[in-house]
Amino acid sequence: MKKVTVIAITCVFLVAGLMVFCQSAHAGYFKHRQIRQQRRIYNGVRNGSINCWELKRLEREQYRIAREKRRMLADGYFTSREKFRLERHMDRASWHIYKAKHNRW
DSSP: OOHHHHHHHHHHHHHHHHHHHHHHHHHHHHHHHHHHHHHHHHHHHHHHHSHHHHHHHHHHHHHHHHHHHHHHHGGGOOOOOHHHHHHHHHHHHHHHHHHHSSOOO
């Protein structure tokens, strides 16, 4: 009887540790994706394809995404709905960066 409880408790701790690792992995993915987007914005400013008004708009959008991510992580984990929503916002921001870099300004 004691062996079963020890095994059950060990399994619970392993699953909990795996869940924490997976949650931090998702947070890390979004962090690196946002860093890549920032790099794309600054490369566009450096080569002249993004002007100051576009820069201000894109930076504001990146700030909103970071704030939303902080709010989502406030309870310690991402739900699947939060991941989907954040991914959609980052996809939209990526499209805005592309459009700003490839317009006729």
